[in-house]
Amino acid sequence: MNPTADAVFQEAMQLPEDSRMSLVERLIVAMSSDHAIESEQVTLAESRMQDLRSGTVQGVPVEDAIRRVRESLGARVSA
Numbered sequence: 543m544n545p546t547a548d549a550v551f552q553e554a555m556q557l558p559e560d561s562r563m564s565l566v567e568r569l570i571v572a573m574s575s576d577h578a579i580e581s582e583q584v585t586l587a588e589s590r591m592q593d594l595r596s597g598t599v600q601g602v603p604v605e606d607a608i609r610r611v612r613e614s615l616g617a618r619v620s621a
Contacts (some may be wrong), residue, residue: 555604559591560596562568563587563588563591566587567584567587568586570583571584
């Protein structure tokens with residue numbers, strides 16, 4: 543991640559959960575030109591947020607999630 547993106551990410555992580563979700567939705571919309579995919583992504587993100595809020599699933603600290611992704615990517619590079 544470049545320094546600007548990292549700074550934006552760190553700042554975004556300070557936002558309340560609902561504000562972060564709104565930001566995610568806006569970024570998805572800005573990145574996607576296919577409205578059907580965009581709608582599905584927003585619906586999925588909203589569903590996952592509802593699962594978190596209702597306690598159906600538990601969140602993972604961002605540090606753990608990043609570590610898991612890096613480990614997974616490292617395993618793929620090594621294979």
